[in-house]
Amino acid sequence: MREYLLTILVAALVAYLLTPSVRRFAVWFGAQAVPRDRDVHVIPTPRLGGLAMFGGMLAALVVATGLPEMRKVLDDGDISVAKALLLSGGLIVLIGIADDRWEVDALTKFAGQVAAAGIFIMQGIQIYVIPLPTGESLSLPPAYGVPLTVFVVVATINAVNFIDGLDGLAAGVVGIAALALFSYAYLLSRTNGLTTLTGATLIAAILFGMCAGFLPHNFSPAKIFMGDTGSMLIGLLLSASTIMLTGQFDPAILANGLFPFFVPVLLIPAVAAVPFMDMLLAVWRRTNQGRSPFSPDKQHLHHRLLQLGHSTRRAVLIMYFWVGLLASGLVGLALFDAAWITLGITLLVATAGVVLMIRKPRRGRSGIDPGTGDHPAQRPPMRV
Numbered sequence: 001m002r003e004y005l006l007t008i009l010v011a012a013l014v015a016y017l018l019t020p021s022v023r024r025f026a027v028w029f030g031a032q033a034v035p036r037d038r039d040v041h042v043i044p045t046p047r048l049g050g051l052a053m054f055g056g057m058l059a060a061l062v063v064a065t066g067l068p069e070m071r072k073v074l075d076d077g078d079i080s081v082a083k084a085l086l087l088s089g090g091l092i093v094l095i096g097i098a099d100d101r102w103e104v105d106a107l108t109k110f111a112g113q114v115a116a117a118g119i120f121i122m123q124g125i126q127i128y129v130i131p132l133p134t135g136e137s138l139s140l141p142p143a144y145g146v147p148l149t150v151f152v153v154v155a156t157i158n159a160v161n162f163i164d165g166l167d168g169l170a171a172g173v174v175g176i177a178a179l180a181l182f183s184y185a186y187l188l189s190r191t192n193g194l195t196t197l198t199g200a201t202l203i204a205a206i207l208f209g210m211c212a213g214f215l216p217h218n219f220s221p222a223k224i225f226m227g228d229t230g231s232m233l234i235g236l237l238l239s240a241s242t243i244m245l246t247g248q249f250d251p252a253i254l255a256n257g258l259f260p261f262f263v264p265v266l267l268i269p270a271v272a273a274v275p276f277m278d279m280l281l282a283v284w285r286r287t288n289q290g291r292s293p294f295s296p297d298k299q300h301l302h303h304r305l306l307q308l309g310h311s312t313r314r315a316v317l318i319m320y321f322w323v324g325l326l327a328s329g330l331v332g333l334a335l336f337d338a339a340w341i342t343l344g345i346t347l348l349v350a351t352a353g354v355v356l357m358i359r360k361p362r363r364g365r366s367g368i369d370p371g372t373g374d375h376p377a378q379r380p381p382m383r384v
Contacts, residue, residue, distance in 0.1 A: 025048065025051075058086075070197065084124070097229055160174055188334060242265075
């Protein structure tokens, strides 16, 4: 555990310390988000925050290579974790920088994402088996494993990119997902007497550190946005950890039945469930109104939370709550025998969350929200 804590600390500290310098560079470079009609933030805000996160990842990898046991994990012969992250992450960051500055077209970004997935495959990060409902693992030949790996990488990157709509939302949500993956992999390995030093666990630890270090600068009111440089990078690392965890545990040795076997393939859909539902509702709403499903509007979930009287910060914290609840519920079901108790607690907390979410926040005589200290006329800027 000490090795993981050290890599988390290094990734977080370096990302945190680099962000102010990256912010100044983004202003000089001209990579700033200019407010649009549907945006809520009112002043141009620098992008390229993903550069600081990439720096955190590099520093954590350097430290990990200096630890004898971690060095074995980073290059175990079949999978070169460090090389895969450096090459694919570097490619994604270059494309993200170009997009944050000059707005690269969707096809170019898609090609870059596919190329990054190809680098993963060449370095051994690939889906070789998928879990079946029977508890058995289905081995996939390259003809199926390769395209499935590319799909998972590209889908995860774009899911995170879609989440990146509010100050601090993507960094917080992915940080929660990374922490859940780390807890799942580490605790399940320890509970079942397996080695806790694995590439998937290390990637999840580094990803959590990167997000934790960047979040103080990105939380509302954001001083800097991560941009596509950051959203694509953390989506890439999230997919890498998920792919490497898929099929890692043999259901025959798991103490809590088959459910832990399926957690890696369920966790990302669970984390992305809230924003994905928001996207589906947006498409349904716009097509019903005779508009293009891609036309912008101000009826997203976070807009509705603001209309209920929640501040920008509270809206983000509500999203954190739901993602954290879903992620912790899955991990809890994987680690504990008492499934009904876990489900009961999860449903109880969810009910309380719904009540608090739809309840209009009370304000004092001064009009200040006691939960966040925001005044309605002085709420911090927010990005859609």
